[in-house]
Amino acid sequence: MKLNEQYKNVPIYLPGKSIKEVQEQLGLEQVIKLASNENPYGASRKVNERINEELAYLSIYPDGSGKKLKEKIADLYGIDDKQIILGNGSDEIIQYLSRIYLNSDSEVITSIPTFPMYKTNALMEGAHVVEAPLVDGRFDLDKMAEAITERTAIIWVCNPNNPTGGIVSEEELVHFLEKVPSHILVAVDEAYYEYVTDKSYPNTISLMSKYANLLVLRTFSKIYGLAALRIGYGIANEKVIQDLLRVKEPFNANHLAQVSAEEAISDQEFVQFCKEMNTESKRIFLKGLEELGIDYFPSESNFVLVKHKMDDDQLFQYFLNNGVIIRSGHKLGIPGTFRVTIGSIEQMNQVLKILKQII
Ligand SMILES: Cc1ncc(COP(=O)(O)O)c(C=O)c1O
Structure with missing residues (x-):
């Protein structure tokens, strides 16, 4: 079989890890996925x-x-x-x-x-x-x-x-x-x-x-x-x-x-609720980053790209071992960063706690 020429340069999409996969691999009960900018409050x-x-x-x-x-x-x-x-x-x-x-x-x-x-x-x-x-x-x-x-x-x-x-x-x-x-x-x-x-x-x-x-x-x-x-x-x-x-x-x-x-x-009430929760949770997270002296890109979204000085894979694994899936910077084409979805306030405090341990 001969692959059409134009597909030879097309990268295969590599999905991130799933919650189940991490739970099974690491034997963790509690795993949160903050890697794909999903809604932590589910749907209406x-x-x-x-x-x-x-x-x-x-x-x-x-x-x-x-x-x-x-x-x-x-x-x-x-x-x-x-x-x-x-x-x-x-x-x-x-x-x-x-x-x-x-x-x-x-x-x-x-x-x-x-x-x-x-x-x-x-x-x-x-x-x-x-x-x-x-x-x-x-x-x-x-x-x-x-x-x-x-x-x-x-x-x-x-x-x-x-x-x-x-x-x-x-x-x-x-x-x-x-x-x-x-x-x-x-x-x-x-x-x-x-x-x-x-x-x-x-x-x-x-x-x-x-x-x-x-x-x-x-x-x-x-x-x-x-x-x-x-x-x-x-x-x-x-x-x-x-x-x-x-x-x-x-x-x-x-x-x-x-x-x-x-x-x-x-159910626009639910949409409004999610927007307000995202804004508040992001505010608390960014304040936490600033207190830790960590740089980030200002975000109008439900995720933040955070700068770090560790090896990307090591940082990713450290988060994983602590039950949090993030998106590693090198997978996004920006080594020295990671992208984290804005979860609930509790989840973002967990992310801050892990970052504090890393520092
Ligand atoms: C900027 C952007 N566009 C499009 C999509 C794809 O979204 P959908 O789930 O609707 O295919 C995503 C998903 O992460 C996204 O970040």
């Missing part, structure tokens, strides 16, 4: 009730159009449901966008370090990837604008950026959009949008009426606590959504994911 209780009701329908295919969920999302943002596409996680929409707009003649512009799937999917299509390094953990939109060529097809902006948590402001984004030719898609990944408290953060959806080449990605995996079900969505003008629908798998968003997301979206 309404979701459990709805899933129980829907178990009777597992033999029936899901609604391939996701009509009800799209209507709920459209209501939440005051948009038309024709502006929405659902994905099996927002990951899948990154794949769809790359499939429809890229080929071996095209270029993608993004940053480094950022969420790796923009690059991975571009490589799968044989496209060339241009990476303008972050400055102070934030996207350097000026450098990215300078990198535009006639081959540029998609520009990826991760806002807040994973793994640093830095944001670009509405003013910066608009200034950038003014410089981008209208045939180039600007995809803004807002997976952590619900956690942001900085008032300068863009209202990207409202910018779409002026910039038809703008697309936003959001997900139910983070604040809505539905990562296991795999459901995310893209919002763009109707023409872009129609383009995306050409490559959509017929039943990509499964039934339990759709109905769970419907319930989750209707």
Whole structure:
């Protein structure tokens, strides 16, 4: 068998360790996972009730159009449901966008370090990837604008950026959009949008009426606590959504994911609770880091990238031995750091305690 040439450079995604795996390997009873930016408070209780009701329908295919969920999302943002596409996680929409707009003649512009799937999917299509390094953990939109060529097809902006948590402001984004030719898609990944408290953060959806080449990605995996079900969505003008629908798998968003997301979206009280808890828990954690003299990247998200002076693997193992799974910096392309999800206050105090022992 001969592997297609363009896949030879595609890295295989290496998932982090699971709680069960660590419990079994190290014989630990209590293990907490703060490695994948999941919600420590789970999902809205309404979701459990709805899933129980829907178990009777597992033999029936899901609604391939996701009509009800799209209507709920459209209501939440005051948009038309024709502006929405659902994905099996927002990951899948990154794949769809790359499939429809890229080929071996095209270029993608993004940053480094950022969420790796923009690059991975571009490589799968044989496209060339241009990476303008972050400055102070934030996207350097000026450098990215300078990198535009006639081959540029998609520009990826991760806002807040994973793994640093830095944001670009509405003013910066608009200034950038003014410089981008209208045939180039600007995809803004807002997976952590619900956690942001900085008032300068863009209202990207409202910018779409002026910039038809703008697309936003959001997900139910983070604040809505539905990562296991795999459901995310893209919002763009109707023409872009129609383009995306050409490559959509017929039943990509499964039934339990759709109905769970419907319930989750209707419980905005829970979303607000998670946001407030995240803000408070992060405040306590950052204060603790400062007291220990440890540097970090300011974050508008539910994770923090912390700087350290140890060997990355040793630090990771030390945390693991103490029952905490973190994301090691070298796996993120930034040795000398680790990324930790903001868990409950109790969990963050545990992380601080471990850091104190290390120091
Ligand atoms: C920036 C960013 N985009 C997209 C995703 C993928 O999310 P989903 O679970 O919706 O596929 C993640 C997941 O960690 C992420 O951090």
